[in-house]
Amino acid sequence: MFSKKTAKIKDLEIGGSSPLRIQTMWDRRVFPEDIPSVVEKLKRLRVLGLDIVRFSVLDENDVEVLSEIQSRIDIPLVADIHFDYKLALSALDHKIPKVRINPGNIGPEWKSREIYKKASDAGAAVRIGLNSGSLPLKFKGMKKADAMVESATEYIDIAEKTGFDNLVISLKSSDLDETVKANEKLASLVDYPIHLGVTEAGGVVESAVRSTWALGNLLKKGIGDTIRVSITGSLEDEVVAGMEIARALGLLNGGIRIVSCPRCGRHVFDTDAMLREVKENITLFPKKDMTIAIMGCQVNGPGEAESADYAVTGIGNSVFLYKRGKLYEKIERKNALSELLKVIEDDR
Numbered sequence: 001m002f003s004k005k006t007a008k009i010k011d012l013e014i015g016g017s018s019p020l021r022i023q024t025m026w027d028r029r030v031f032p033e034d035i036p037s038v039v040e041k042l043k044r045l046r047v048l049g050l051d052i053v054r055f056s057v058l059d060e061n062d063v064e065v066l067s068e069i070q071s072r073i074d075i076p077l078v079a080d081i082h083f084d085y086k087l088a089l090s091a092l093d094h095k096i097p098k099v100r101i102n103p104g105n106i107g108p109e110w111k112s113r114e115i116y117k118k119a120s121d122a123g124a125a126v127r128i129g130l131n132s133g134s135l136p137l138k139f140k141g142m143k144k145a146d147a148m149v150e151s152a153t154e155y156i157d158i159a160e161k162t163g164f165d166n167l168v169i170s171l172k173s174s175d176l177d178e179t180v181k182a183n184e185k186l187a188s189l190v191d192y193p194i195h196l197g198v199t200e201a202g203g204v205v206e207s208a209v210r211s212t213w214a215l216g217n218l219l220k221k222g223i224g225d226t227i228r229v230s231i232t233g234s235l236e237d238e239v240v241a242g243m244e245i246a247r248a249l250g251l252l253n254g255g256i257r258i259v260s261c262p263r264c265g266r267h268v269f270d271t272d273a274m275l276r277e278v279k280e281n282i283t284l285f286p287k288k289d290m291t292i293a294i295m296g297c298q299v300n301g302p303g304e305a306e307s308a309d310y311a312v313t314g315i316g317n318s319v320f321l322y323k324r325g326k327l328y329e330k331i332e333r334k335n336a337l338s339e340l341l342k343v344i345e346d347d348r
């Protein structure tokens with residue numbers, strides 16, 4: 001959204017005046033029998049705001065699986081390649097619209113030239129993805145932030161000399177200052193779209209704090225066109241966290257926004273349990289822009305309900321469901337989620 005150049009991955013543009021793109025990475029290997037459930041989940045993640053998803057590719061079977069998934073959904077997939085450049089070529093032959101290569105392990109220059117040539121013929125994009133933990137050996141001894149930038153620019157040069165520029169660059173570290181410094185330097189040197197992330201960022205709380213600090217700092221300076229919030233946890237949390245960072249910075253509007261009270265001594269409705277239930281089932285919600293409020297008592301409950309599209313509060317097992325600021329129905333706690341979903345579904 002801030003870069004001068006843009007990259008195209010399938011029909012999706014990254015950078016320039018495009019919105020910030022939200023990414024995640026599939027958290028396990030996918031086998032042919034998993035394809036239907038993966039496709040279903042991706043459709044649900046899309047509801048939450050997912051734009052692009054990356055998959056590890058370890059062998060030719062993974063390429064086949066990815067190709068089949070891509071044929072069933074329009075979310076662009078990225079084949080994440082380490083070590084074996086032939087897998088990148090194969091992914092591109094199988095119409096995967098973007099491959100990620102790691103200069104730290106993809107091998108000699110001619111291999112990346114082959115990848116760029118193939119990507120150019122296929123109309124695909126390439127992400128040059130550096131990670132502070134797997135830098136090319138020749139940069140040993142350099143500051144990692146500088147080494148990542150140096151290595152990235154080297155691979156950009158190779159791409160440009162091959163006549164290829166459909167590039168996205170990422171420089172990731174688990175160290176926040178390193179992540180910020182590396183990306184600031186990169187942005188001062190190149191016009192390509194930048195993918196941001198803090199790698200190995202920890203669980204939900206740790207990653208949310210670290211990623212918000214590092215990515216927020218960079219995005220506020222106009223650096224970053226696509227983000228992933230890496231979480232040891234669920235893909236849903238990664239997408240929601242990415243959307244929340246983007247919303248907090250005013251870079252994205254819409255999607256599903258949840259407001260919930262922390263509870264205090266006045267609470268008569270278990271907002272914690274209700275929030276967990278909504279979050280665990282968030283991918284069942286229809287794709288539309290909405291604010292859902294989950295409130296614990298009558299102090300702020302009615303007020304938040306008025307400004308939310310849908311709201312839930314209650315007393316013990318009695319739940320009050322609000323629609324567009326007005327009390328809609330009183331229901332039993334056990335039916336709260338299904339009724340909320342139904343009200344949202346019907347309210348089109």
Ligand code: SF4
Pocket residue numbers: 261262263264265266267268295296297298299300301
């Ligand atoms: S809404 Fe009620 S229960 Fe929740 S924090 Fe405010 S006063 Fe406490």
